[in-house]
Amino acid sequence: VCVWGQAEPLNSNGQNSLLEEEEEEEEEGEDLFTGSLSVPLVLSLSRSLSLSLSLSLSLFPSVSLSLSLSLSLSLKATEEVSLDSPERDVLLSDGPSPVTPPASLISPHLPHNHLYTHCSFDEMEEEDTPDLFDISILVSDPEKTSMSLFKSPQATVRRRFSDFLGLHGKLATRYLHVGYLVPPAPEKSIVGMTKVKVGKDDSSSNEFVEKRRAALERYLMRTAKHPVLLKDPDLLTFLECSELPRALSTQALSGAGILRMVNKAADAVNKMTIKMTESDTWFEEKQQKFENLDIQLRKLHCSLDSLVCHRKELSVNTALFAKSAAMLGNSEDHTALSRALSQLAEVEEKVEQLHQDQAGADFYLLAELLADYIRLIGSVKGVFDQRVRLWQRLQDSLLLLQKKRDAEAKLHANKPEKLQQARDDIRELEGKVQQGERDFEQISKTIRKELFRFEKERVTDFKEVIIKYLESLVQTQQQLIKYWEAFLPEAKAIS
Amino acid sequence: VYFTITLSLTRSVSVDLNNDTALIIDIPDALCERDKVKFTVHTKTTLSSFQKPDFSVPRQHEDFIWLHDTLVETEEYAGLIIPPAPPKPDFESPREKMHKLGEGEATMTKEEYTKMKQELEAEYLAVFKKTVQVHEVFLQRLSSHPILSKDRNFHIFLEYDQDLTVRRKNAKEMFGGFFKNMVKTADEVIISGIKEVDDFFEQEKTFLLDYYSKIKDSTIKAEKMTRSHKNVADDYIHISATLSNPPFNTGPVWCRFPQKVEGRVASDQELKLTELLRYYMRDIQAAKDLLYRRARALADYENSNKALDKARLKSRDIPQAEEQQQLCLQKFDKLSESGKRELTSFKGRRVVAFRKNLIEMAELEIKHAKVMLTMIYRCLFDNAYAIMKLALNVVTSRPFP
Numbered sequence: 054v055c056v057w058g059q060a061e062p063l064n065s066n067g068q069n070s071l072l073e074e075e076e077e078e079e080e081e082g083e084d085l086f087t088g089s090l091s092v093p094l095v096l097s098l099s100r101s102l103s104l105s106l107s108l109s110l111s112l113f114p115s116v117s118l119s120l121s122l123s124l125s126l127s128l129k130a131t132e133e134v135s136l137d138s139p140e141r142d143v144l145l146s147d148g149p150s151p152v153t154p155p156a157s158l159i160s161p162h163l164p165h166n167h168l169y170t171h172c173s174f175d176e177m178e179e180e181d182t183p184d185l186f187d188i189s190i191l192v193s194d195p196e197k198t199s200m201s202l203f204k205s206p207q208a209t210v211r212r213r214f215s216d217f218l219g220l221h222g223k224l225a226t227r228y229l230h231v232g233y234l235v236p237p238a239p240e241k242s243i244v245g246m247t248k249v250k251v252g253k254d255d256s257s258s259n260e261f262v263e264k265r266r267a268a269l270e271r272y273l274m275r276t277a278k279h280p281v282l283l284k285d286p287d288l289l290t291f292l293e294c295s296e297l298p299r300a301l302s303t304q305a306l307s308g309a310g311i312l313r314m315v316n317k318a319a320d321a322v323n324k325m326t327i328k329m330t331e332s333d334t335w336f337e338e339k340q341q342k343f344e345n346l347d348i349q350l351r352k353l354h355c356s357l358d359s360l361v362c363h364r365k366e367l368s369v370n371t372a373l374f375a376k377s378a379a380m381l382g383n384s385e386d387h388t389a390l391s392r393a394l395s396q397l398a399e400v401e402e403k404v405e406q407l408h409q410d411q412a413g414a415d416f417y418l419l420a421e422l423l424a425d426y427i428r429l430i431g432s433v434k435g436v437f438d439q440r441v442r443l444w445q446r447l448q449d450s451l452l453l454l455q456k457k458r459d460a461e462a463k464l465h466a467n468k469p470e471k472l473q474q475a476r477d478d479i480r481e482l483e484g485k486v487q488q489g490e491r492d493f494e495q496i497s498k499t500i501r502k503e504l505f506r507f508e509k510e511r512v513t514d515f516k517e518v519i520i521k522y523l524e525s526l527v528q529t530q531q532q533l534i535k536y537w538e539a540f541l542p543e544a545k546a547i548s
Numbered sequence: 549v550y551f552t553i554t555l556s557l558t559r560s561v562s563v564d565l566n567n568d569t570a571l572i573i574d575i576p577d578a579l580c581e582r583d584k585v586k587f588t589v590h591t592k593t594t595l596s597s598f599q600k601p602d603f604s605v606p607r608q609h610e611d612f613i614w615l616h617d618t619l620v621e622t623e624e625y626a627g628l629i630i631p632p633a634p635p636k637p638d639f640e641s642p643r644e645k646m647h648k649l650g651e652g653e654a655t656m657t658k659e660e661y662t663k664m665k666q667e668l669e670a671e672y673l674a675v676f677k678k679t680v681q682v683h684e685v686f687l688q689r690l691s692s693h694p695i696l697s698k699d700r701n702f703h704i705f706l707e708y709d710q711d712l713t714v715r716r717k718n719a720k721e722m723f724g725g726f727f728k729n730m731v732k733t734a735d736e737v738i739i740s741g742i743k744e745v746d747d748f749f750e751q752e753k754t755f756l757l758d759y760y761s762k763i764k765d766s767t768i769k770a771e772k773m774t775r776s777h778k779n780v781a782d783d784y785i786h787i788s789a790t791l792s793n794p795p796f797n798t799g800p801v802w803c804r805f806p807q808k809v810e811g812r813v814a815s816d817q818e819l820k821l822t823e824l825l826r827y828y829m830r831d832i833q834a835a836k837d838l839l840y841r842r843a844r845a846l847a848d849y850e851n852s853n854k855a856l857d858k859a860r861l862k863s864r865d866i867p868q869a870e871e872q873q874q875l876c877l878q879k880f881d882k883l884s885e886s887g888k889r890e891l892t893s894f895k896g897r898r899v900v901a902f903r904k905n906l907i908e909m910a911e912l913e914i915k916h917a918k919v920m921l922t923m924i925y926r927c928l929f930d931n932a933y934a935i936m937k938l939a940l941n942v943v944t945s946r947p948f949p
Binding site: 352367370381385390537538545547 | 755758759762763765766769770772773775776777779780783784786787790791793895899902903906907910911913914917918920921924925927928
């Protein structure tokens with residue numbers, strides 16, 4: 054069964070341009086769940102089915118984009134609700150990338166939903182360079198796309214944490230300053246890594262590694278979802294090449310690291326002193342909105358941390374109670390009651406495991422998502438700042454130009470020989486000003502596009518995670534019912 | 549924040565304890581002011597020893613304690629298990645929360661504050677219900693006991709329509725009570741040390757001593773578990789409050805119900821499990837007290853035997869010694885006989901109570917989990933429905949099978 058729809062309302066000239074400046078942020082006041090995406094509802098379970106559906110779509114060029122939303126509502130024992138939100142930008146034309154050839158219309162909606170970077174953690178290799186962070190992670194990248202950018206549909210490579218940081222560094226320097234939202238890489242943690250390196254095989258160091266693995270996976274996914282970043286040669290090498298040159302200057306306390314810190318501090322100071330006269334209220338609004346979002350996300354993250362902590366506590370206390378109940382059952386001299394108490398102890402033990410798993414879901418699904426977004430908003434702020442910086446540079450150039458022009462006027466009267474030089478200078482400066490204006494234009498345009506994409510992605514991201522979380526809750530509750538229903542006859546058997 | 553809670557409970561009398569229809573007691577309502585609770589004790593009786601067939605009196609917690617202590621100190625009842633005194637109403641936990649709420653009021657949104665206040669009120673109510681129940685059970689245990697129900701002080705407690713304060717312990721007596729308690733704990737050594745002649749009591753002694761320590765441990769662990777559960781429920785309040793504001797603006801969707809359900813799971817667990825364990829821990833202490841009294845009587849008897857032997861040796865005061873010995877023996881026999889009866893019926897009572905509560909707890913857990921599931925499905929369906937609606941809005945001529 055499938056129902057076709059349109060991705061979004063067409064504007065007046067029938068075009069569906071994502072670069073719209075007057076794009077309404079209609080999803081703002083809306084429930085997270087309903088974005089402005091109208092989707093064809095495919096009540097099927099497999100991706101391959103949706104694949105073939107998009108094929109036929111290309112025959113209807115007037116329908117601009119296809120989104121196939123696989124929402125299987127089967128009420129079987131295991132409730133599978135997967136919400137694959139594919140990409141929509143078959144016709145996305147943005148800036149530097151070449152026009153995507155019609156062939157890619159046939160490829161399933163884009164790299165994004167089939168490009169899943171699946172990190173599986175296998176083993177840890179202790180290498181003897183203590184400064185870098187040694188984790189060996191298998192990244193398997195089963196791409197079923199036939200995009201010409203990738204050499205093969207599937208690739209597995211081994212990467213170290215420092216490699217990820219190196220990649221991020223390269224992407225950041227290349228793209229951040231022109232306004233693209235480069236997803237931030239996971240942070241280093243000296244404490245965490247030292248514990249791991251020391252070779253402790255306890256649960257906290259395992260947790261740390263798992264947390265990091267999951268973070269890196271999300272990082273890569275998010276980076277790969279970005280249409281521009283995906284085409285970056287460095288990213289492609291990262292994903293495909295079996296041997297990568299060791300990334301230097303990623304160490305926290307290296308020279309480069311310290312330089313980065315100094316630069317960050319300098320930037321922060323600069324930000325405080327620049328006062329930009331905003332000609333475009335759109336940017337002002339957006340900035341305000343992001344400030345607000347930042348605050349709310351942090352608050353939410355805090356509450357979630359508390360939830361995870363308390364649930365872990367609950368798990369521990371349940372385990373303690375289970376043991377105590379078992380002892381009580383042993384001590385009880387009435388046979389049936391004794392058995393019932395032992396059963397109770399068993400149930401509580403199982404329940405404890407459930408609580409632990411639920412805490413895991415709370416954390417990995419919700420808390421980490423929020424943490425990611427809080428860091429992403431950091432990128433957003435960075436990009437806004439970059440724009441302000443460009444504006445500042447432009448202003449400086451303009452001022453300088455004005456000064457030179459004034460000077461030239463004076464020279465005209467007094468020293469004709471220096472005139473040529475002055476004129477040359479002015480011409481050069483004019484060129485600079487023009488470039489500066491172009492840059493400013495460009496970055497403003499890019500930012501608008503990026504933010505638009507960010508908003509859409511945020512909605513789908515949150516939706517996906519919430520659905521997964523609800524699934525985890527469903528799982529827990531079903532198990533609870535099973536356990537207590539098994540216990541009930543035991544309790545009734547007490548005579 | 550100042551709370552005045554008047555609770556009107558329409559309560560069904562608990563089946564196991566009010567078997568004797570000649571005397572039916574319940575606490576239909578209570579008033580909570582500032583932490584002082586005033587219970588209304590209502591009696592319905594067909595016994596002629598009472599002046600009226602149906603009457604109510606107001607009583608405070610301290611009146612219950614007075615009643616309990618007089619029963620314990622009554623020599624005649626030494627061979628009985630005196631039902632444990634109800635614990636003092638403990639509003640510590642909600643009071644702490646109230647404090648925190650007052651402090652954090654500035655930083656919270658209005659919605660969050662309202663929700664937390666609601667939670668606080670619910671918790672106050674829960675503590676309140678608990679304390680009413682436990683006071684009621686105390687009276688009902690007395691009324692269903694063949695001997696204790698006839699106690700004069702008990703009748704006074706039920707009937708006397710003036711303030712009982714004048715009859716309650718004065719300071720001197722209180723001290724006496726404390727001293728007695730101290731001596732008693734030292735005498736636990738006596739119980740375990742005494743040579744037991746009777747198999748039944750030997751078994752009971754071993755069992756009760758061991759069981760007491762286990763159930764005490766279980767009570768503590770159960771308390772911790774329930775408290776953690778409540779913390780989790782509270783966290784959901786904050787989360788749902790943040791989510792219902794911009795920029796998330798989630799509707800009455802996914803975070804409100806985990807909070808409600810988890811909260812109920814926590815409080816039901818407390819009522820059925822933790823309270824059960826707590827009550828029987830105290831009851832077992834009362835049974836231990838009985839054993840102690842009997843052990844004391846046995847020690848007295850043995851002493852009197854020694855005294856008799858000594859008297860016979862010295863050929864002096866033999867009749868007194870014989871009389872003393874007889875008295876001690878009688879007392880000991882009486883205690884043993886009634887003790888055996890009491891302990892047997894105690895076991896039966898305990899098993900019945902555990903069965904009832906465990907069944908109810910399991911049923912409630914299942915019920916809550918099902919409720920949670922239903923709401924999750926509803927949530928998913930609501931959103932699938934919303935998505936479908938959007939899709940259908942722009943459907944082409946393609947039929948929807």
